[in-house]
Amino acid sequence: MVWLRMFIADRLIYVELPKTACTHIGKLLALVVPGEQRGKHNKPSQAEFDRRPVFLGSVRNPWAWYVSLWAYGCQQEGMLWEALTHGRGSVRGLGWRAAPIYAGRRWLHSLRQRPAEWQRLYSDVQDVQAFRIWLRWLHEPARRWDSGERLALHACADRVGLLTYRYLDLFCRGSFRSIADLESLRAFDATANYLDHVIRTEHLEQDLLMVLERLQIAVSDEQRSQILGGGRSNPSRGKRSRWQDYYDQASIELVAQRDRFITERFGYKSPTL
Template identity: 35%
Template sequence: MLIADKLVFIEFRNTGASHVEKLLQKIFGGEVDNKHKAPGEDVLSSGRVVLGSVRDPWGWYLSLWSAGCAKQGDLYQRLTSDKAWVKIGEKLEANAKARTDQAPADQVKRVVLPDDLSAHRATSFWYADPDNVEAFREWLRVVCSLQTRRAVDPSMAKSPIGKIGGLMTYRYFLLYVRGAGQMPVTIGTQEGLRAFEASNAFVHHVVRHDSLTEDLVMALERSNISLSDEHRKMIYDTKAAGRPSRIERFYDESSMELVARREKFIIERFGYQRPHV
């Protein structure tokens, strides 16, 4: 998170946030503090403009996996730890009978998980080769499954957000929406999520990764923060890292649909379209 005199920028990992943060610091100064966390009430009540960033969920998950292949990120640390998988096997076995009793429509939506859910599987297969399409798709099924969300993020497993949305939606709410960590359990629908965000979001502008420079300039102008010609040129001339290469190769229809279902809130909130495969 960057805190400058006029603005605050909250860094959302894998959305081009590092690029925006560096640009804003060059232009406005400020200090980077508590990266990847929401600001405290002292900052929110200071009158500063609060900016954030987002990207299409399909690109976000591929970027998140690629970071793990480079042994980076908190999700990589969790999934490659034996501790993350304690009791997961027992819980899945306990749910097996309930799975057979479900209606056909529910069975269609259930993610088929691999037989081996372990830290060894994570290190030896999921994160072993950044070019392995099948490894990515299996990893994605695990990360997007309701059954394994405790291993993916224990806090998400306790939140009603984890039942309605995926990891990206959960992180979005924690970063940009006041009270998301204590969201009422009575919120159980997409409509409920939208209403909660509308009432509690404290971020003023969200910059989209796919139109980063245009969104950033527009956000600053709408916030009455003036830019010199030099600074404007700096923003337009400095490009962020693009969408992970070969995204269409890594996804198939099934994995596309899985992300579309779990990240419905983000997709509808920012008008993202499913990439073609």
């Protein structure tokens, strides 16, 4: 399970998908909308759905997202890093009470897991080969239990990427555990997705201002200048300036195949070498 945060205001709730500039978006929202940051949410509660706020989410270019996720782990931070590099037989973070069957299977798998191999892949944020191996391993069927993600329980586990899974799991109501093919996942998203607006990280400032305008939330000239000022909060440290530098053709195609749902949904194009 990935613990998540939400920015909650009277009229809107921003549900944070990790590594999509969440900290920065939350700070910008706080400039113009009175609200509070709440942590350790999986997704909005029924009570929050019942009061019918406007729901916001954010998404990111999948190729950039994986680099950011890996680089964050190179800082020895994040629940994915912890799950991949934990000691064999560890029960930390398994959630026995909430999901005993899943936790049991995850624990049994951990006895065969090789955390030292994952640790080596996180040892140098400049190492493009380490990133490419990490990306491939993350999507290998034989290693799908390593990450601690419940994607391992889903019929689509061998077909979709981690970003696609997290997007659907966080931003949709209901279960897609038995859905295996892409067309059916698209249909599920069309009916179960509760978001009213999605902010693309690459167009963050413009998308946010557009959302505020649609909600008829007043933005002063000073606030607009602050929003358009750019900058990011909580960036991963030490990685190369261009995320494209981490990819070769094989890794580009892997993301294109596994996260086709995201690329088609939001118009992202494969990078060129």
